Amino acid sequence: MKTIRINPADNVAVAIEPLRAGEKISIDGQVITLNNDVPAGHKILLTHLKQGDNIIKYGYPIGHLTEDHKQGDYICHEHIKTNLSGLLHYEYQPVGKEELTNSTYEKWFPKERITFQGYRRKNGDVGIRNEIWIVPTVGCVNGVVNQLASALNKEIDQLSQNGVPKLRAVAFPHNYGCSQLSEDHENTRKVLKNLVLHPNAGAVLVVGLGCENNQPDQFEELLGTYDKERIRMMVTQKVEGDEVEEGMKILRNLYAIASKDRREEIPLNELRVGLKCGGSDGFSGITANPLLGVFSDFIVSQGGTTVLTEVPEMFGAETILMNRCETAKLFDQTVSLVNDFKQYFLSHGEPVGENPSPGNKAGGISTLEEKALGCTQKCGKSAVTGVLQYGERLSVKGLNLLSAPGNDLVASTALAASGCHIVLFTTGRGTPFGTFVPTMKVSTNSTLFHQKPTWIDFNAGTIVEGEKMEDAFKRFTQKVVEIASGELTWNEKKDYQEIAIFKTGVTL
Numbered sequence: 001m002k003t004i005r006i007n008p009a010d011n012v013a014v015a016i017e018p019l020r021a022g023e024k025i026s027i028d029g030q031v032i033t034l035n036n037d038v039p040a041g042h043k044i045l046l047t048h049l050k051q052g053d054n055i056i057k058y059g060y061p062i063g064h065l066t067e068d069h070k071q072g073d074y075i076c077h078e079h080i081k082t083n084l085s086g087l088l089h090y091e092y093q094p095v096g097k098e099e100l101t102n103s104t105y106e107k108w109f110p111k112e113r114i115t116f117q118g119y120r121r122k123n124g125d126v127g128i129r130n131e132i133w134i135v136p137t138v139g140c141v142n143g144v145v146n147q148l149a150s151a152l153n154k155e156i157d158q159l160s161q162n163g164v165p166k167l168r169a170v171a172f173p174h175n176y177g178c179s180q181l182s183e184d185h186e187n188t189r190k191v192l193k194n195l196v197l198h199p200n201a202g203a204v205l206v207v208g209l210g211c212e213n214n215q216p217d218q219f220e221e222l223l224g225t226y227d228k229e230r231i232r233m234m235v236t237q238k239v240e241g242d243e244v245e246e247g248m249k250i251l252r253n254l255y256a257i258a259s260k261d262r263r264e265e266i267p268l269n270e271l272r273v274g275l276k277c278g279g280s281d282g283f284s285g286i287t288a289n290p291l292l293g294v295f296s297d298f299i300v301s302q303g304g305t306t307v308l309t310e311v312p313e314m315f316g317a318e319t320i321l322m323n324r325c326e327t328a329k330l331f332d333q334t335v336s337l338v339n340d341f342k343q344y345f346l347s348h349g350e351p352v353g354e355n356p357s358p359g360n361k362a363g364g365i366s367t368l369e370e371k372a373l374g375c376t377q378k379c380g381k382s383a384v385t386g387v388l389q390y391g392e393r394l395s396v397k398g399l400n401l402l403s404a405p406g407n408d409l410v411a412s413t414a415l416a417a418s419g420c421h422i423v424l425f426t427t428g429r430g431t432p433f434g435t436f437v438p439t440m441k442v443s444t445n446s447t448l449f450h451q452k453p454t455w456i457d458f459n460a461g462t463i464v465e466g467e468k469m470e471d472a473f474k475r476f477t478q479k480v481v482e483i484a485s486g487e488l489t490w491n492e493k494k495d496y497q498e499i500a501i502f503k504t505g506v507t508l
Contacts, residue, residue, distance in 0.1 A: 003027060003044060004286060004464065007059035012043040012075060014282055014364070016464050019044075036074035041282025041364035041428070041445070043075040055080055055366075058285060060317070062370035077356065077366035084315055084353035084368060086346060087339050092331040093323050100324060100383045105294050108470045109301060110477070116271065117263040117485035118421075119199070122227055126270045127199035128421045128484045129438070130261050132169045132254055134205045134247075135196055137219055138177030138212035141236055145171040145207050148247045156255065167202065167258055169251070172436060172499045177214040184505030189214055190391030191501050193222050194417040196231060200437055202258030203230045205250055210237030230257060263486065269303035271484055272394060274415030274423040274437075275378040276310065278408040279357075281428025282364025283444040285374025288426035288460035292442070293380035294473050295424070295480070300382040300398050307394070307420055308379040309402040309411050311341040315352055316369030317376040321401065325384045333387035337403050344504075359429040378426065390502060394419040409433055409500035422484060430455050434491025436499055438483055441490065442476075457489050 003013040003025050013027050019038040024031055027046055038044055043057070050068050054061035055075065063080040073079075119127040132152065134145040149171035160166035172195065176188040192214070196204050208216035216235045223231070232250050236243040275292055277284060296306040314321060318338045325331040342352045353368045365371050385398030391414070394400060404414035412423050412435040422437055428444040430452045443449040446461035458479050463472050483489055491497065 001464075005046070006057060006286060009056055009059045011046050011049065011056045013046055014286065015040055015042055015044060032072050034074070035070060035072040038074045039364070043282070043364065043366070045069050045071055045073045045075050047071050054083070057370055058373040060369070060373055062316070062373065063367040075366070076364075077361040080366045082316075082353035082367045082369060084351075086352065087342050090319065090322055090331075090335050092325070092328050094325070094331075095323050100381060105297055105473075106301070108294070108473055109298050114268040114302070114477075114481065115265045116268060116481050118266040118270070119202070119261055120264055120266070121199050125199040126266050126421070127201070128271075128486075129200040130167060130202035130258060131200065132167055132203045132205075132251065132258055133195070133201045133436070134169065134171045134207060134251075135192060136171075136173060136177065137192065137206060137208040137214045137216055139173065139175045140178065140209045140212065141207050142171075142173035144236060144243055144247070145173060147244050148205070148207070148251060151244065151248055152251045152255065155252070167255065169255075170436070170495075170497050172497075174499055174501055176501050176503070178212040179508035180213060181505055181508070184503065185213055187391050187504065188501050189219060189222055191413065191417045191499070192219070194391065194393055194419070195436060195499065196223060197226060198416065198419070198436070200421060201230075202261050203254035204232070205247060205254060206231065206233045207243075207247065208233065208235045210235045230254065267302075268299070268481070269397075271299065271422070271480075272305040272418075272420045273299055273307070273480075274412065274418070274420035275306055275308045276408070276412055276415060276423050277313075277375055277378060277426040279359050279427040279429030279431050280363065280365060280371060280374060281360070281444055283461065283464065284363075284365075284426055284428050285377055286444075287463040288428075288442045288444040289374055289377040291460045291463065291469065291472055291476055292378040292424055292426060294469065295380075295476055296378065296399065297380035297382050298473075298477065300380070303397060305394060305397045305400065305420075306379060306382075307388070307400045307402050307415055307418055308376070309404040309415055310375060310406040311337055311403055312345070312352075313368070313372050313375045313406045314338060315342070315372055316367070317372035320376060321379075321384060324382070325387075330384055330387055334384065334401060337387060337401060341403070341405075363428045378424075388418055390414060391417060393417075405502060407500070409435065409498060410502050412439060413499045413501065422480070424480070426460070427456075432491065432494065432496055433498065434489065434496045436497055438489040439491045440480070440483055454490055454494070457483070
């Protein structure tokens with residue numbers, strides 16, 4: 001199979017492999033001669049269209065042609081213009097319950113009770129990692145937290161050689177915590193709070209300066225009721241003498257506590273999964289994203305939780321999500337989610353449709369609508385049960401939508417801060433980064449998987465090479481369970497763990 005037509009209504013097909021001008025392809029019994037070379041992942045026009053006519057992919061318009069084109073023409077971002085504009089009025093048209101079932105895939109779902117090996121915390125929550133985290137309240141002490149993590153890891157390495165269980169210490173430097181105002185300042189505080197309280201940490205040292213806007217004592221109040229044995233505070237301006245030496249005393253104590261923790265059997269419905277894509281290509285909406293969609297439906301069917309974010313990458317596919325909302329209230333919240341982000345763009349004088357990156361375009365994505373229709377497939381077909389603002393923590397199970405931009409590290413950090421244990425990250429171009437929870441990379445094509453074996457954790461490119469989606473889903477589910485049970489992702493093996501906080505206001 002050299003091409004694929006994703007939806008019967010589509011007037012374009014996607015090249016599965018590079019094709020040459022003059023080649024003949026067969027689409028649903030129709031033989032078409034190619035007028036141009038077509039790179040893998042890119043679009044081929046299946047009929048004659050005039051300037052202004054819509055290109056249909058995934059069964060929906062993804063933009064309109066800027067000039068006439070013939071059947072067999074190669075269609076790329078230079079030939080299509082987005083149909084997106086400003087704010088829109090939406091009407092709630094909920095889909096029928098039969099469309100929100102998993103009937104298409106239920107026969108694939110394991111019948112037995114699936115579990116993973118996780119850590120049960122004192123408050124009843126569950127973590128899939130048991131690391132020691134060092135979190136600054138303000139960027140001024142980034143150097144201190146980095147030194148502390150390095151020093152503790154050296155000591156841990158020595159202890160591990162003597163048979164003591166090995167843990168990892170991770171510092172999370174950032175640029176904020178001071179010179180911020182209002183909502184911008186509170187966003188920082190909320191994300192840091194959720195980081196400190198995240199169950200993937202076995203212990204946390206919070207390091208403050210003392211004079212910052214994010215005052216350590218006020219931040220401690222924000223934490224509410226917390227485990228003071230495992231979460232400790234140090235204000236460097238109040239330390240007599242060397243703050244690194246004092247911090248190491250606290251960390252050694254935290255290490256002694258956390259090193260006693262052991263994994264136990266946890267039902268899969270307690271797993272909280274973030275859904276993210278980055279460096280998408282023309283295969284994203286054919287392989288990796290639909291695979292995540294099936295997995296998301298499976299987790300939800302088990303009583304678990306998945307979270308979709310990247311609001312600007314919902315533009316053009318937002319009505320699909322809106323009409324899957326369980327209630328009119330959730331619909332209204334989703335409308336606000338979308339229009340608030342559009343207003344954010346417009347208030348800065350930026351158009352709402354200029355999203356695809358150079359890498360997206362090189363991979364075969366031409367417009368934001370095309371990107372969105374592929375992107376939103378990551379959340380499957382389940383009903384939307386919750387809508388979260390940026391920095392807000394999960395409170396309901398099922399499929400949730402989260403307000404955050406498309407930026408990879410900012411969005412992944414927001415997913416983790418909402419309470420997700422793991423981020424499933426699909427990519428067609430590749431990226432090595434990771435946030436503060438395991439960030440599992442899923443390649444959309446096999447070329448990337450083979451070119452970057454130390455970036456990619458799972459290859460979904462086999463789906464266009466003959467592997468059935470059912471078989472890929474079973475492999476994928478097993479891989480996620482293994483990672484939840486302790487197998488490290490590549491970003492963890494490489495110590496690529498970072499945070500990025502969404503900046504929305506002025507800097508003083």
